[in-house]
Amino acid sequence: xxGKFEKVNTFTGSSVxxxxxxxxxxxxxxxxxxxIRGGMTGVSDIAAERPKLKVLTAAxxxxxxxxxxxxxxxxxxxxITDNNANADQDNSLLxxxxxxxxxxSAHLKVFNPLSTTFYKxxxxxxxxxxxxxxxxxxxxxxxxxGGLKIEVPGNTFDExxxxxxxxxxx
Amino acid sequence: xxxxxxxxxxSVEVTSSTATVTLGGANWNNTYDSYMVILDGVTNDSADxxxxxxxDSSNAEITSTTYSYSFQRSTQGTSETTVKNTNTxxxxxxxTGLGTGAMFGAEFLLQDFNDATKVSTGHMDCxxxxxxxxxxxxxxxxxxxAAAINKGLLFRIKSNNNFLTxxxxxxxxxx
Numbered sequence: 001x002x003g004k005f006e007k008v009n010t011f012t013g014s015s016v017x018x019x020x021x022x023x024x025x026x027x028x029x030x031x032x033x034x035x036i037r038g039g040m041t042g043v044s045d046i047a048a049e050r051p052k053l054k055v056l057t058a059a060x061x062x063x064x065x066x067x068x069x070x071x072x073x074x075x076x077x078x079x080i081t082d083n084n085a086n087a088d089q090d091n092s093l094l095x096x097x098x099x100x101x102x103x104x105s106a107h108l109k110v111f112n113p114l115s116t117t118f119y120k121x122x123x124x125x126x127x128x129x130x131x132x133x134x135x136x137x138x139x140x141x142x143x144x145x146g147g148l149k150i151e152v153p154g155n156t157f158d159e160x161x162x163x164x165x166x167x168x169x170x
Numbered sequence: 171x172x173x174x175x176x177x178x179x180x181s182v183e184v185t186s187s188t189a190t191v192t193l194g195g196a197n198w199n200n201t202y203d204s205y206m207v208i209l210d211g212v213t214n215d216s217a218d219x220x221x222x223x224x225x226d227s228s229n230a231e232i233t234s235t236t237y238s239y240s241f242q243r244s245t246q247g248t249s250e251t252t253v254k255n256t257n258t259x260x261x262x263x264x265x266t267g268l269g270t271g272a273m274f275g276a277e278f279l280l281q282d283f284n285d286a287t288k289v290s291t292g293h294m295d296c297x298x299x300x301x302x303x304x305x306x307x308x309x310x311x312x313x314x315x316a317a318a319i320n321k322g323l324l325f326r327i328k329s330n331n332n333f334l335t336x337x338x339x340x341x342x343x344x345x
Contacts, residue, residue: 003178136307
């Protein structure tokens with residue numbers, strides 16, 4: 001409905017390596033907020049296992065590799081990390097995690113994902129045991145997107161939850 | 171006003187060369203404490219800064235040096251920067267480049283626009299492709315340096331350039 005902030009869908013998983021948010025983007029909405037929370041335990045090098053963010057096509061397939069540009073500003077403990085050298089990647093990244101604390105959350109703002117003119121743009125703010133992370137992602141594709149995927153290949157989320165809300169401007 | 175709801179006040183779509191876009195003014199609805207503004211798919215005819223101004227109680231664009239703003243900007247391939255200005259005559263929210271797939275997207279939260287005893291403030295989250303084809307993300311905010319009623323926003327491109335596309339939408343947040 002135009003001018004309303006509506007729930008599109010919710011997703012949840014336990015003991016999974018990934019969570020697929022399929023078929024969330026449609027002509028029913030123009031702009032999306034995605035709220036993600038979850039946790040990982042039993043990962044020996046948790047700092048190396050930052051959740052990865054990917055965009056899916058309308059058919060649910062992953063986009064091509066090497067088309068993700070992202071820039072990340074990280075407040076991790078007493079340091080600021082300028083994690084900006086990320087062009088032509090296979091995915092974007094979300095949270096900072098460190099050993100001893102394994103839960104995280106993220107808030108994504110997805111702009112115009114159905115556009116076949118613009119690339120896909122996602123603003124994200126994340127908080128985890130390692131600190132705060134703000135990520136800007138540009139997926140260099142002019143193919144309409146249908147969904148998102150969060151994954152930690154080779155490891156598992158003990159639990160992960162996502163809620164997707166959409167706004168139709170007119 | 172409906173309580174506990176997001177209510178559409180105005181949505182403006184740019185489909186051809188346009189110098190300014192106004193949200194509010196004669197269409198301003200003063201019954202909300204907070205407003206959400208979304209810019210989506212904004213492109214320009216020149217890779218230059220998007221300038222934002224507030225409207226005064228007479229719906230006129232404020233161009234005096236009454237704006238202060240700061241935000242953290244991350245740019246792919248470049249060290250992060252803090253962008254800030256005080257007592258300046260506009261709020262420069264970012265640049266849209268002319269490269270393939272380029273656009274500007276943003277979400278703002280506006281506060282205290284209808285209270286003459288308080289300064290109007292706003293939070294800003296932006297993501298866009300810049301003039302070099304790099305993705306940028308920003309988080310920050312602005313505030314006016316004098317308390318006043320404000321009735322909306324006006325967007326323009328620096329150096330009298332024009333918007334080519336985009337949707338500009340403002341919602342009232344019921345409380």
